[in-house]
Amino acid sequence: MDKTTHFGYQQVAESDKAAKVAEVFHSVAAQYDVMNDLMSAGLHRLWKRFAVAQAGLRPGMKVLDVAGGTADLTRLFLKEVGASGTVLLTDINFSMLREGRDRMLNEGKTPPAVQCDGERLPFPSNYFDCVSVAFGLRNMTHKDQALAEMHRVLKPGGRLLVLEFSKVWKPLEPAYDLYSFKLLPLMGKLVAQDAASYQYLAESIRMHPGQEELKTMMETAGFAKVSYHNLTAGVVALHKGFKV
Amino acid sequence: MITAGLIERSLNHLLRQSPGATEALLRHAGASVRVDLTLAQVDLRIADDGYFSEAAIDTPDAVIRPTAALLTRLPFFGRDALRHADYSGDPALLATLDRVFKQLSWDAEADLAPLVGDIAAHRLHQFGRGALASAAQAFSALGLNAGEYVVEEAELMARGVDVARFNHEVDTLADGVARLDARLRILEIHQPLQEAHPRPT
Numbered sequence: 259m260d261k262t263t264h265f266g267y268q269q270v271a272e273s274d275k276a277a278k279v280a281e282v283f284h285s286v287a288a289q290y291d292v293m294n295d296l297m298s299a300g301l302h303r304l305w306k307r308f309a310v311a312q313a314g315l316r317p318g319m320k321v322l323d324v325a326g327g328t329a330d331l332t333r334l335f336l337k338e339v340g341a342s343g344t345v346l347l348t349d350i351n352f353s354m355l356r357e358g359r360d361r362m363l364n365e366g367k368t369p370p371a372v373q374c375d376g377e378r379l380p381f382p383s384n385y386f387d388c389v390s391v392a393f394g395l396r397n398m399t400h401k402d403q404a405l406a407e408m409h410r411v412l413k414p415g416g417r418l419l420v421l422e423f424s425k426v427w428k429p430l431e432p433a434y435d436l437y438s439f440k441l442l443p444l445m446g447k448l449v450a451q452d453a454a455s456y457q458y459l460a461e462s463i464r465m466h467p468g469q470e471e472l473k474t475m476m477e478t479a480g481f482a483k484v485s486y487h488n489l490t491a492g493v494v495a496l497h498k499g500f501k502v
Numbered sequence: 503m504i505t506a507g508l509i510e511r512s513l514n515h516l517l518r519q520s521p522g523a524t525e526a527l528l529r530h531a532g533a534s535v536r537v538d539l540t541l542a543q544v545d546l547r548i549a550d551d552g553y554f555s556e557a558a559i560d561t562p563d564a565v566i567r568p569t570a571a572l573l574t575r576l577p578f579f580g581r582d583a584l585r586h587a588d589y590s591g592d593p594a595l596l597a598t599l600d601r602v603f604k605q606l607s608w609d610a611e612a613d614l615a616p617l618v619g620d621i622a623a624h625r626l627h628q629f630g631r632g633a634l635a636s637a638a639q640a641f642s643a644l645g646l647n648a649g650e651y652v653v654e655e656a657e658l659m660a661r662g663v664d665v666a667r668f669n670h671e672v673d674t675l676a677d678g679v680a681r682l683d684a685r686l687r688i689l690e691i692h693q694p695l696q697e698a699h700p701r702p703t
Contacts, residue, residue: 314555487503
């Protein structure tokens with residue numbers, strides 16, 4: 259029998275999860291940026307800028323943006339690495355990748371955009387100076403495999419940045435739950451005409467490993483000096499680890 | 503994490519603005535440096551392009567410990583404050599780091615220019631530099647005045663010369679006491695001999 263995994267609060271066959279996640283993102287792709295701004299009151303821009311500031315990028319470096327979707331991080335990375343550097347935007351979902359690619363084309367930028375699975379990266383080993391995954395790891399079926407792949411493609415000394423929803427500060431939990439399970443699906447229904455996808459978002463955040471668990475997962479995948487920083491009382495956490 | 507990112511970014515920014523700095527560090531590419539801030543340790547490696555890159559290091563080649571004196575003097579004395587850091591490790595690397603750090607210079611005007619324009623950046627920079635110089639002067643004058651009040655008017659503290667004179671007198675007294683002590687000990691040794699041969703009565 260096929261192994262099962264979680265899709266929000268539901269248990270689904272592992273082989274079905276990728277298709278179900280793909281459905282969600284096909285559905286929300288067009289309204290993704292508007293909804294991000296609306297749901298986080300614009301805070302997601304600050305979280306992403308903080309992540310880029312921690313990347314330690316310099317001109318000429320090679321960066322891989324896994325599950326980069328609408329290219330928010332890719333665009334910021336491009337400014338840091340300059341014309342001599344390389345930023346690769348990747349996403350498993352074509353609708354999201356197309357949004358990101360078109361957005362960059364509209365800004366006159368043409369970095370490569372590659373549709374690929376974060377759990378099987380089609381890149382050589384020891385190649386990138388920095389790998390990032392922002393709000394993407396949560397949706398991957400085999401997170402350990404994805405982390406191992408990111409470790410493989412990083413150069414020794416390179417760093418991985420994982421920006422992801424995490425466990426919120428305990429006293430804020432009731433308010434956060436109310437917001438996530440009542441307001442979020444309502445906003446999804448009104449703005450994106452898709453309450454189910456935003457219900458999945460709230461559920462998938464709860465099922466995602468907390469700060470310490472993810473840190474342990476990164477260490478198990480081979481990363482050294484793993485640290486994390488909570489943003490907005492732990493609503494989001496940025497994990498950083500190095501390949502040695 | 504914030505401290506490490508901030509130090510890495512700031513140092514690299516200053517290196518970028520200081521001609522020849524990365525070339526000097528290039529000779530030590532691959533070497534590791536630990537900035538020990540007591541509460542946090544930031545490990546950096548000198549990358550192949552001569553810039554610093556945060557890294558996971560077990561045994562660094564050099565350790566820099568910024569002292570409290572450095573941190574308090576840095577805003578007013580700039581690179582002169584670096585004299586107050588403690589350095590240990592590979593002497594060649596430390597010599598290069600010392601030389602590079604002393605030549606680092608923040609071109610605030612260049613950083614402000616893209617935000618507010620060249621003219622405003624120049625004026626803001628001039629204003630900032632003037633304000634900082636006035637603050638340093640006021641700080642120094644305040645220190646001198648406070649010192650003068652405590653020593654001369656309130657007489658809560660002794661002057662340096664008085665302390666030195668007092669120390670000299672204490673040393674002289676200590677020498678005198680030591681000599682007296684030695685003579686007493688000699689007398690104590692000779693006492694039993696006198697008792698063994700009492701004077702004739």
